[in-house]
Structure formats: C-alpha cells, structure tokens
Amino acid sequence: MNAELLAALLVLGGALLAGIRSVLGPTFYDRVLAVNVFGTKAVMLLAIIGFIGDRSGFLDIAILYGLINFIATVALLRFVESGRYSS
C-alpha cells in the first residue's frame, strides 16, 4: 500500500474522531476545540490529496483553509466572550 494513501486514511480517521467529539462535547469550548482540530486535520489532508492527485492547486486551498480556520475560532470565542463580533 502507498504510504501517502495510508497517511491520508490515518488523518481522515483522526478527523472523524474529532468530529465525534464536536458532536458529543459537553461544553461549548469542547466543540470549538474539536472543530479547530478538525480544521488542522483538513489542512493536512488537503496537502496529502494534492500530492496523491499531483495537483499543486490544492496547496493554495490548504493555506486558505488554515487561515479561515484560525479566524473562525477567534471570532467564535470573541462572540461568546463579549456577545458581539466587533470591539
């Protein structure tokens, strides 16, 4: 079996576990943490898929996904702390 494919399957399984925690999570912060972990796994998966299919355009999508993931986490936390998005 190809090593890239096996690594992609492992990362996909990890993303599935983080998704389960984001559904189960007892508190709001558990869910935000699990969604953040899911986003990091998605960035890794996009990079590996770009190498499996030999398409370097997937790396741009991975950069964009990482940036949006960080901004979304910080915006959610800000919204919960203060009740609004802008200061």
Place this chain on the structure above:
Amino acid sequence: MEMISDGLLLLGGFVAFSGALGVLRMPDFYSRLHPAGTADTLAQLLVIGGLVLRHLDSTGDSLLVVGKLIAISVLLMVTTPTATHAISRAAHLSGLAPWTRRSTDLEEQEESP
C-alpha cells in the same frame, strides 16, 4: 530518501490519529487541550516534512511547491498553539472548573443519598 519520506508520512499520520483519539477519550476539557495543541503541531510538521522530501526526490527543481508547503507548515505552527491558548483562556475566564477526582466523588455522594 523515499524510505525517509515514507516513514515521516506514516509517523505523522499515526501522531495525528492518536492526537484525535486523545481529544475523543480524555475525561475533561483542560486535559483535552493537551493532545489538541501538541499532537497536531508535531503531526503537521512530520507530514509536511515528508511531502517536501518526496517532492524534492521526484521532480527536483520546482521550488514553488516547496515554498507553499513550508508556508502551510509555518502558518499552522503559529496558529494552532495560538488558537488553543485562546480557547483555554476563554474557558478559564468563563469559570469552567477543572476535573479532579475529588469533585467527581463529591458529585457521586450528593447524587447517591
């Protein structure tokens, strides 16, 4: 070179999977922070290092892809600990109590009679 990149990719996949398993199985929010923050940072470093080695091995001269991969790695290495710190700070400021053996014992005692 091929074997090193294979080993890095498989090790990165294993670390990513075990970190997510820790996020699923840990008993408490504050203990879930530890696999989420550290395992992901190590896993993306290993996976992207393996991909960089594989790309340098196969084609050799296209440095744009290597630059993009290093940009992804640096971006994740900055943002993942920052996001974890922001989540833990928000939870601490909102008054979420850490899990201890004693607090669960007290809850069981209150529930049992």
